Amino acid sequence: MSVMKKILSTVAVTATFFAGAAQAEDMRIALVVKALGIGFFEAAAKGAEEAAAELGDVEIIYTGPTDTTAEGQIEVINALIAQQVDAIAISANDTDALVPALKKAMDRGITVISWDSGVAPEGRELQLNPSSSPLIGNMIIKLAADNLPDGGDVAVLSATTTSTNQNVWIEEMNKVAGNYPGINVVATVYGDDLADKSYREAEGLMQTYPDLKAIIAPTSVGIVAAAQAVTDAGKIGEVNVTGLGLPSEMAGHVESGASKSFAIWNPIDLGYSATMLAYNLAKGNAEAAPGAEIPMGRMGTLTLDENTEGAMADPFVYDASNIEEFKSIF
Amino acid sequence: MIQRFLKSREAILLAAIFALTALIWTRFPGFVEPANLARVFNDTSPLIILAMGQMVVILTRCIDLSVAANLALSGMVVAMINAAFPGIPIPLLLALAVGMGAVMGSINGLLVWKLDIPPIVVTLGTMTIYRGFIFLISKGSWINAHQMSPAFKDLPRADLFGLPVLSWIAIVVVLGFLLLTSRTALGRSFFAVGGNPHAAVYTGINVGRTQCIAFIISGALAGLTGYLWVARYAVAYVDIAGGFELDVVAACVIGGISIAGGIGSVGGALLGALFLGIVKNALPVVDISPFWQLAISGGAIIIAVAFNSGSLRSKGRVILRKAEHTA
Numbered sequence: 216m217s218v219m220k221k222i223l224s225t226v227a228v229t230a231t232f233f234a235g236a237a238q239a240e241d242m243r244i245a246l247v248v249k250a251l252g253i254g255f256f257e258a259a260a261k262g263a264e265e266a267a268a269e270l271g272d273v274e275i276i277y278t279g280p281t282d283t284t285a286e287g288q289i290e291v292i293n294a295l296i297a298q299q300v301d302a303i304a305i306s307a308n309d310t311d312a313l314v315p316a317l318k319k320a321m322d323r324g325i326t327v328i329s330w331d332s333g334v335a336p337e338g339r340e341l342q343l344n345p346s347s348s349p350l351i352g353n354m355i356i357k358l359a360a361d362n363l364p365d366g367g368d369v370a371v372l373s374a375t376t377t378s379t380n381q382n383v384w385i386e387e388m389n390k391v392a393g394n395y396p397g398i399n400v401v402a403t404v405y406g407d408d409l410a411d412k413s414y415r416e417a418e419g420l421m422q423t424y425p426d427l428k429a430i431i432a433p434t435s436v437g438i439v440a441a442a443q444a445v446t447d448a449g450k451i452g453e454v455n456v457t458g459l460g461l462p463s464e465m466a467g468h469v470e471s472g473a474s475k476s477f478a479i480w481n482p483i484d485l486g487y488s489a490t491m492l493a494y495n496l497a498k499g500n501a502e503a504a505p506g507a508e509i510p511m512g513r514m515g516t517l518t519l520d521e522n523t524e525g526a527m528a529d530p531f532v533y534d535a536s537n538i539e540e541f542k543s544i545f
Numbered sequence: 546m547i548q549r550f551l552k553s554r555e556a557i558l559l560a561a562i563f564a565l566t567a568l569i570w571t572r573f574p575g576f577v578e579p580a581n582l583a584r585v586f587n588d589t590s591p592l593i594i595l596a597m598g599q600m601v602v603i604l605t606r607c608i609d610l611s612v613a614a615n616l617a618l619s620g621m622v623v624a625m626i627n628a629a630f631p632g633i634p635i636p637l638l639l640a641l642a643v644g645m646g647a648v649m650g651s652i653n654g655l656l657v658w659k660l661d662i663p664p665i666v667v668t669l670g671t672m673t674i675y676r677g678f679i680f681l682i683s684k685g686s687w688i689n690a691h692q693m694s695p696a697f698k699d700l701p702r703a704d705l706f707g708l709p710v711l712s713w714i715a716i717v718v719v720l721g722f723l724l725l726t727s728r729t730a731l732g733r734s735f736f737a738v739g740g741n742p743h744a745a746v747y748t749g750i751n752v753g754r755t756q757c758i759a760f761i762i763s764g765a766l767a768g769l770t771g772y773l774w775v776a777r778y779a780v781a782y783v784d785i786a787g788g789f790e791l792d793v794v795a796a797c798v799i800g801g802i803s804i805a806g807g808i809g810s811v812g813g814a815l816l817g818a819l820f821l822g823i824v825k826n827a828l829p830v831v832d833i834s835p836f837w838q839l840a841i842s843g844g845a846i847i848i849a850v851a852f853n854s855g856s857l858r859s860k861g862r863v864i865l866r867k868a869e870h871t872a
Contacts (some may be wrong), residue, residue: 414778
């Protein structure tokens, strides 16, 4: 297995080396992903290519290990250092394990940023988060409100009572709930990320609140189960299910109308933004320091906080118009 | 006869279920509407089916902790087949699910029978193995609603004389087990093996074989439920029905199936499952803080089991007192 892995990564590295040699004058930005062959990252690579085409003088090296290990990524990073690429944008398999290798890269003058899954601050210049808790909190209630022009009762179906992510998002949602007049958040229930419990909780919500207009489920198990419960209760059109989910998992429920729209990050935008940021840093157009604002093309600018982290944008909204395109991606 | 029934565990449980339902009614009157009760029964059907299989296993002094993993693996396999070849008729997939479940059950059974490994160890092992297999075959990805054919998803919810097919399957399984446990030699041998394995051997019952058959029955029902589960929730992934084996064992224990084997009834297991099902379905509508819900369902189990052991203990005392008198 490990021999096989070595051979495979050597082949990958050799391939990228030759590709790199062909156009030496361009800026070479390596997009390092958790593992090759994952739809989400293939889509990010598509976004990176889009950015490269827009910038003109950029060549993208899309690479990564064959399985999601930190060791595999370290090998890839060392190979990229040997090739003297101009920038590395990485989605890390481990927050700390990659730091020494990435430090070495930075010592050689390579611009290093992390995106999606971050690296500890000493191993990168900045971290690009797909979104931020306040943006997500606002987005999930906005999705419900957008389909309720006259207002109405909405309820939240979360994961477990102790899920950090979901609790923070719901907290942020409640902070901005006042901006959506007429929308009453009547309850928060917990489906424990189990299909059967989430389904039952969704049924319970529809019984307890007969006028319920929307269920907001910021969890991928919950949103699918709630959509199925609404379908089985014959309440498609009356109760809209929204929240955070994956296009591949929600396609059927968007088609049936149980969910009018939902959100999650857009991997294409993420790859695009990571490339733009790496380009601007490597060119010296911007400096990665707390409070800095770094342009990222059509995605606007990234504002860095005290940990040199920044949030790209609102989660991307998926609905009947684009679900077909994205359901095969991730 | 009536007096004996009133003292029986089933009667107590039935009274507890009525009391519970009345309590829920005071907080949420809609709960006792016939349509809602039918919905609760339907929601509890998978638990009832699995509790029947678990009952015969526990009767023979064994325990099957792999039912939920078996369910998940069978469900994932039929979901993947349906996604890849939507043309395969549903009865064939149903038979495949039952067959796969039975094979997985027989692995448990053979390990217990031929290698004499304690059932809790065997099924704890196969539980993780079966879950692991799901990950291997699915690579961790989901089979989603739009990948399943409409026929695949519609069977459990199809309406037949006012009840969904899922409910009817549970009813048929319960009736089947009533016949099995009261009218067949195999059914009686489950009790004999659990009650007194040594005596069972002298009556010509092969203890290991009977236990193995109990595991196969439990496995086959888990396979059947696997299909029903993924079709009902229209999704299959690695963790479906995670931890459900404990609900199944709890239903049996609440229903008075003795973990020590040999004691229990179909009615008890049915009522135990219904009790749990009612608690699970009532908690979301009676407006109790979610932080309390787990504590409440756990408390209900402890109280039910305390009742059970209490009633058994008093029986022991009676015998002792009689013995004192004769001496």
